[in-house]
Amino acid sequence: MLRFDVLGPLRVTRGETELDLGFPQQRALLALLLVHAGRPVRMAELVDVLWPGPPPASAPNVVRRYVGALRRLLEPGLPPRAPGRRLPGRTGGYLLRADTDEVDLLRFRDLAQRGMRAAATGRPETAVRHFAAALPLWRGPVATGVPAATREHLHFTAVERELVRTAQMAADAALLCGRPEEVLPTLRRAAALEPLDEPLHARLVLSLAAAGLQAEALAAYDGVRRDLAAQLGVPPGPELAAAHARVLRQQVPAAGHRSAPKTPPKRPQPPQPFVRPAQLPLDLAVFAGRATELGTIDTIADTAVTAATSGGVPATVLISGMPGIGKSALAVHWAHRAADRFPDGQLHVALRGFAPDRTALQPAGALRQLLAALGVPEQRMPEGVDALAGLYRSLLAGRRMLVLLDDASGTEQLRPLLPASPGCLAVVTSRNALPSLIASGARPLHLDLPSSADARAALALRLGIRRLAAEPEAAGEIIVRCGRLPLALAAVAARAAGRRDFPLAALAVELAADRGGLDAFSGAPGTPDVRTAFAASHRSLNPPAAHLFRLLGRHTGPDLTPTAAAALADLPPRAARILLGELSEAHLITEVAPGRYVLHELLHAFATELADEAEPVAGPGTTPAP
Template sequence: MGDRLEFTVLGPLDVRSDTGPVPISGQRQRTVLAMLLLSPGRVVSVDSLVEAVWDDRPPATGRTQIAICVAGLRKTFKAAGCADDVILTRAPGYLLLPEAHDIDASEFERQLDQAQRLEQEGQYAESVRAYAAALGRWRGPALSGVSGRFAESAAARLEELRLTAYEQSAALRLAEGEHRELIGELTGLVRQHPLREQVRAHLMLAQYRSGRRAEALESFREGRSLLIDELGLEPGRVLRELHEAILADDPVLTPVPVAKPTARAEARVVPAQLPPSTARFTGRTAELSTLDDLVPWSGKGCMLPVGYLTGMPGVGKTELALHWAHRVAERFPHGQLFVDLCGYDRDRAPLSSTEVLAGFLRALGVPDAELPGELGERAALYRSLLAGKRVLVVLDNAASYAQVRPLLPGTRECCVVVTGRDQLPELAGGADSVRVRLKPLSTTESVEFVRRALPVLSPESAAELAELCDGLPLALSVATTRLLAKPHWSADRLVRMLTDERRRLDELSCDERGGLRAAFESSYHRLSPEAARLYRGLGTLDVPHFAAWVGAALLDCPVSEAEAWLEELLDANVIDVDVSTVDGSVRYRLARLPRVFARECALVQEAPVERTAACERAFAAWLELAGSASELAEGVATVATDRLRRWLAQEEITALAENPLRWLEIEHEALHAVVHQSTGMGLVLYAWNLATCAQKLDSALAS
């Protein structure tokens, strides 16, 4: 066993051994070490470390540089006399072993837990001492000297814990009659945090009980003026009621030891709000395993565990969240909260955080008469009620981070699962957070879904039905439910109905909430006009995949603009993307059912001449690019035309010139699809010339 190391983050980041300070050189090493210290005993992925070090601008060598930083830290610790490994490599990243070392943040949180437990048991003097020991570990602003968005977020989190701990300790000390001793401490804290109403309330009460009634009223006046000037808000209920009590010399202000340090409502019931999970749930083994990492088994983390499930409409985000939540519900003995935030409901506006908090507070036992009126006060009471408790919160169909943020508990013992279709990058900022982007079910899983609902179907009929539903659990659910509701129908009849693309969405949109079409519409109507136009254009093409230049041809715009609209479609989860492991090229995909919906929109919103013109521009792009690639493959020198320069970035033109056969191989499947589609549309010239290029392609690839 080597020397024991002491790590401190509650102030400047520092490391000490038995022989003295251990120097940590370089900002990157400090950031990596801070990330590992704030997740002791838990694996921190390399991707999370890259994001913490470089925020949104990681270099191509980011993962390699992280490995170099970790190697440097290991070397430093060994040089300080620590013979055992402190940082272990564990897929998909690294893990810091906390057992043989001291981490002040972990000890701070352990002592906070102890203080809160003693307080709940009525051991107030012991609780005050535990709070003092925890707060005594602070040596200044947390993570001083560590820069970056991660450090700012983590420091804010720790600072909030510190202030809350001080408020709880001060409440106990006031209840035990220590008002005179507290005035100086509280005065300094109010100067540092003038908008923190609970601290000001404690100061006013300490001043009043010390016979300084005028000073207490002046503290209220100063706080009210600040709140109005800076936030445009009147003080909250706590300050207003205390102010009125001081004016009336209310006897309730006389110091009397109380059973609890706060008069706020406590949870009197254990909420169990999870809706039932369907028995048809199938697959998702890897996704369930990823979510399992959220459960704070050890309680050693310092970040609130948050899981974000995202994916295209109908892919089964809600069902996965509910299935997992029921599976781990027993790990959250203080309850489970659930709400549908209606972020994508065309018939209802998204729920406001204020009204959601009202429902959560009622579920936690707060009477209507005690519900605060303002969002900030409701959020503060909500976090207070959940402090020290293990509650699972499921926020379904979130429209934005602003809608979600006030609903996040303030303690690591709780866990939150959010579902939504947009990216919400703010939810992936912590080491304890996971993001799961759901894909459609595999063919095997889709068939299993169908046969679980309809065990009498033959494997062949189940496979046909599953294929037409495109692996989307919502489509599979609607299809199987229709057959169950109409026992006189055969599977072949429904398959025939779904085979007709003009009827497919009609047949899969018959449930009580509008089915698949309603799900697609709710995402489509949130797109910008140009992104929606591009989506409709992509729906008119029959290609299995496409590059950004296809979008440029459809919109007749530079490729840089098309890439922006494609990224919007990707962020909205209406298209998918693949990145080649060979050359890093990006290919987009539009699944079959979303393509059917996009084509419907194009038929309704665009004239036939506009649709045909967009297709012709795309066909012309394929023709010109395929012709250039074929000539380059045959050794004929060509120069990129103005149109090619408009559609392709310079690096793509260079890649095409350097390896035309690679380009032809990638476009092989799409090119044949375009030949077939242009033939069907009667565009004979395009069909003939494209077929000629395809024939050359086949010969070139064969040789």
């Protein structure tokens, strides 16, 4: 039996014998196929990883020779030119075929998924057990022994980010059930790999304190504080600062003590009879397109409905995308179409994660809204998030309900609100990618820009088919100037609807005259405003990521690489890559290929405005700031 290790030194063993993996590039090829085990990797990606600089014309032939050598190594006695079982070719590439118990990364992911499912369903002890089995498989930097330039590629750094996120979730579960010592070795290793990751270091500080190592916890905080100041020029953010404050005030529960409400919760008594809520917001009368996305949610909903009778698990779909892309409109429109699939009712909570003028709704407040909708009087609601969530899930047990959670800021805001009963479906919208929610089993639905045809259909519903048909070229120009962004189209359509005697060509000229600015997408209070929507996302960023986003307004190329971002912000490449990842997860930039990012034209205009406000461009008659 073969055994493949990539979560540390790259190794392949057959029985007790370690195999010689050959030349460095051949080792790198095997490592890349291992991190994508079971999935094909295109030849273009293989060449891109193996040759960090411009590849030679012979690169594809070299890859084929390496594949042939690896096939003979993994399957001795394989006839010449035979593809074998382990490394079959696929159209335009190759894949490595291996069972879960043969690859340390696959075993890690299987155990981590079990831990995440247990954590998501309120079983922290079980979660820690699975995490504690998974995390020791991570033995050091991924694919050690592969050339350093290759290991810096995003295919490998993405695995390291996955490992770090799993360590963070393991720490959360361990702190909850009073077993921090089980995850401390991995937390220390992760923190050494990611010296600027504040959420990770916050968990390390809390776990050290919970394990009785208060002096080491304070030293760990002081170390990351110095690194942030030296490399990014910023103080610790609110999460890390709050962890430090809890340690200083000795508010971290010691190991062996589970977190619990300070006062005993009231004994929950579900009201009778059960209230059937119907809370969906008003559907958008001018909704158009999104047929593929609606079909995707239909498929996930079918799974949830089937789970009610087959003993499966509740389903969650996460609709994410850039501000103004139409996430809430899609969720509400689908929910109205599918309401009859959930005969016990539909719940809705506006979580205000990115509301421009209100703070985000905390889990306790959201749970009180949900319980009130289910008929629980205020005086019968228990204290504390855990008790509120327990009562909420008790009321949903055995029922088929749709829960629409709109505008979430993060996974921790969502976890107590997710139903645990098979037959229920949670539809979540967020501007953030929420990878930890996806790791817990949520089905992701990334919302991209609508097609030009769908954008035209939406405009026709708002302005009338005849008006668009009379000026098709002007309508096309408006769609282009709006970058096909639904919020921008809605803002422009609102202006056009109020000036029905004005030709659309005049509006198109106004948009062109704005020279890529956002003033043309502003309106009266209560109407869609693109700048306000973008600003809410910008405010939610950590200061270093917000600073880099502003600098992107100065970037003029068609796309952006971590190297270019590092030069733009005067940062080390690794720090720039971390910040680009944060901007990508916030959907303020889009990673169109590994290591290549693009900015929507309206977001670029917004970044330019922010950059000009922070550092105005010098013009005639001006004196540059010293």
